[in-house]
Amino acid sequence: MDNREVVIRARGLKKTYKDFAAVDGVDFDVYRGEAFGLLGPNGAGKSTTMKMISSVSQRTDGELTILGKEPNTQGPEIRAHLGVVPQKDLLDRELKVWENLFTYGRYFGLSRKWLKTKVDELLEFAQLTEKRNSKADDLSGGMQRRLAIARGLVNEPEILLLDEPTTGLDPQARHILWDRLFRLKEQGVTLVITTHYMDEAEQLCDRLIVMDKGKIMAEGSPASLIKEYSSKEVVEVRFGTDKNESAAKQLEGLGDRIEVLPDRILLYTEKGEELLAKIVDSGLNPITSLVRRSSLEDVFLRLTGRTLVD
């Protein structure tokens, strides 16, 4: 269906630690220029997959090709064209902000002269210009995150790997980062992003895989996943902790599908307001109620029977 260039190809990709399969045979393709997401709860195997893509962690089994090369034997050649933002920042805490960027660029064999301008540009990008002479250790968590992201861009990578890029950022910084990532994408950079934030996946990713326990549960664009696995709208009602179960029995048959969570009941339907009116008419009085559009959260709940963020 697609004649775009495949930059990452995984088939039966597997990683086991002792006899525990952290990634248990996953297949996916990432195309040049797209934003590809790995969505899943804690321990799903997102970081493990990322480490294999970043051509450092050796796979236990399966095939993996990055930019047409074999990571087991051509790691350095591949990594020259990757930008890696690990889940843990791994900054040199003793070095200043600008030094972190500069020394990292030197590892790629970049000249000092070229790096001088590049570092200024990246500081601007990460909004850290004023902090350039601070020790990395003295930055706030969010600033360290931004520095790690800037560092991942120092070699002008073809593929940027971001492992939970916005964890620890405040809402404003998150939105700014999303905007920066959009711009990178416009410049043709391929993005691979792991996250457990639904909104992030919906905002940023053209296509994504939903992972759980090392396996892929579903794959597609956010919209197509929602269409396939959920209804258009969701009614959320709460009756109080002990009453949800009994209320759920009375709600049986209303809506296309019903999910009972410890704190609330979700009813899936095409027309939310109508369904809510029906609930109220039937004499049930929810303490709170809410009609919203379906999200990836609902897709995940449908696929795994669990919520994504606990």
Place this chain on the structure above:
Amino acid sequence: MDTQKAIRFGALRVAEYRFYSMSKWMTAVIAFGLGNPILYLVSVGLGIGALVDANTGGGGVLGVPYLQFVAPALLATAAIQGVMDEVTFPTMDGFVWDKLFFAINATSVSSRQIADGVMITALGRGLFTTLMYLGVLLGFGAIPLSSALPLLFSSMLAAWGWSAVMLAVTARLENDEGYFAIIGRFVVAPMFLFSGTFYPLEQMPIFLQPLGWISPLWHATQLGRFLAYGMPIETWLVVVHFAYLALMGVIGMRFVYPKFAERLSR
């Protein structure tokens, strides 16, 4: 991004970065580098040396003044201590504490280049420390100028062997657990005492002499004494001293590379 440029000389870039980080501690590095030899010169040279030389009627030990007798050991010790700091702490930092090796390995630098970079830095630091020590010894007229190069050679050979073995050991550590204290107390300190540093090893009871035979410091010291002032040693022993230190390095590195590769590819 020029791929070929990126993957070449990674070891030198790792060393460049380590030296850059070290330059922030330059004052301390120099202070230790100069402080140590001066302290030893005062205590060993002026104190023990005067005593020994007086009691031997100026003959010193094995025909040379006492200070000249201990100089090869002092220099090799300085070299060993210089490299020790640079293979142990940065490697623990790289794998365990701040995990900086993982950040470096995410670039085009390979695990082998990281290991080589650590070695280059360590030997650079060892060379620096030894040169300062040599400078002090020469400055105080403790050894003749003709001894300088031979002693630099024997000391750096010891540094090479010792750093490779220590790097191999450190690379295997999954956590700290007081290992540095153990190495310091049970390996380095005894090595200094049982390596024929202050008197010929043959004067020790025979059952203690094997401690010297396995010690790189003893081999470096003997080699240094032979090269610097022609202390009589049989040729085969000279070969053994040289080979022992060189092989320590070669064998150490044979363990270092796969361990670095394994840890970084988990």
